[in-house]
Amino acid sequence: MAFPLFQLPILVIKLVLETMRLLDLFVLTSSSSRTKRIVKNLVTIRNHNMRIFMTSEAFMFDFRPNSDPSFEERSYFLFGKFHQPKDAFYLKIGSNDRISSKFVKATDGTAVLRIYWNKTFLISTQLYSTIFEVFKLPLKVVQMDFEGVETCRNWINWNNTTLHDASIVEIMGKCDFRTYTCILKYIRTENELAIRVEPTEYPSVDPEDPEIIENLNVERTKLLIKHGRWITMQQLKAIKASDISLNKVSFTDFQINSILRDLRDSEEVTNLKRLKICFNRVANPETVLEGIDVTEDLMTPVDAMNQWSFEMASGRKCTVIYAEYESDVQEFGFEFRVGI
Structure with a gap:
């Protein structure tokens, strides 16, 4: 039996809409301009954010609550050839009103709306515009x-x-x-x-x-x-x-030293606040710090091998950190923090 949602009092309609998942609301908005207007005016999504992932085979729109990033709803657009399911329903997105779609369940239980349309890029841009217009998701x-x-x-x-x-x-x-x-x-x-x-x-x-x-x-x-x-x-x-x-x-140690010298000698207040340079070799800190009047800091960040600081010509402090970083290969690097 059909549920006469829009014959209910306006506050009841609002309460019902606010219990629905975001993807359900989106499907509902595509049924008519009136429905879209009602959802837009009654429902405010304040606790979700949107993520867009683009590959050569598909676009994915990912919606996650700020309070629980592990919970998500997704909408997929498929590129290339695909088999349209027999039990698909049609959505109106932008200027297109017969876009085949189907709710499926991902292996992790995530709610997924799969959309089948060859002109995927065009529909993706229109979908984003619609979602932002109705839900204002950041x-x-x-x-x-x-x-x-x-x-x-x-x-x-x-x-x-x-x-x-x-x-x-x-x-x-x-x-x-x-x-x-x-x-x-x-x-x-x-x-x-x-x-x-x-x-x-x-x-x-x-x-x-x-x-x-x-x-x-x-x-x-x-x-x-x-x-x-x-x-x-x-x-x-x-x-x-x-x-x-x-x-x-x-970069060589001599080149990194020249970066430090430029920072030291600059009298302007630079926009740079942090510079991190990583490489696949062991550096020689003595070469990097040559000619720089530094003070060794006794308190260093976790995993840092050494830390020094010096005063720049602008009057600001520059901190130099030498560390070994966790990576797919052994990696070392210097981090310069300006005025921090």
Whole structure:
């Protein structure tokens, strides 16, 4: 027997809607413009965040409560060929009103709404717009896996125009260096950017040419580059982020010493608050600290091997930490903290 929901008093309708899962509410909003308006006006989702994961085979929208990140609801969009189930129902998303969909249960018991549509990228953008319009969920993570992706521009453009306010934008997978530099030059974010994608090759150009990242727009953000073998000293200076982590770099101890000297001699109050440089070798702290009037700190962070500090020309304090880090391979590094 059908339940006459919208014939009930408005407060009862609100109570019923607020007991429903987010995905159930979303399916309900696609039934009519009136239903969408009612849900939008009566239901306020305050305790969830949204995460978007993009691969060459599917897009996934992940909804998690802030109080329990282990509990989640998901919506999948499938790329390529697939078999549409016989018991599918139809959703209206954006300008498309016959999009085949089905609720399925993941192996971990997570509620999953699977959507079958060849034009996955187009529907994904319209789905995001609808979800944000109705539920106003903050965007926590955007993760793009570029392995097997022929062109990165559509994804980057969507991120730059719509998703750039995510708490973290994370780039994954493997790609050639041309695609890698395209990502570096054009990706935009207002917060944290993690470049974890691994180049399948490295450039054979002039190593002192800073062109590779001259347009990298990461001012006032946190930046992580996991595979930084290609980064030169000049390219490091081109990065304007306030928090920088570079892994697998090829800097020598003499080059790291020059970074410290530049920090020491700078009279300007720099935007940089933290710089972490990691490499697959044992460093010589004496070489790194040569010419720097440092004081050894007796109290060091957990896992740190040594810690020193010195005063910069700007009057701010710089702390230098040398540590061994847990990784897939043995990794050492220096961390510089400015004014912290």
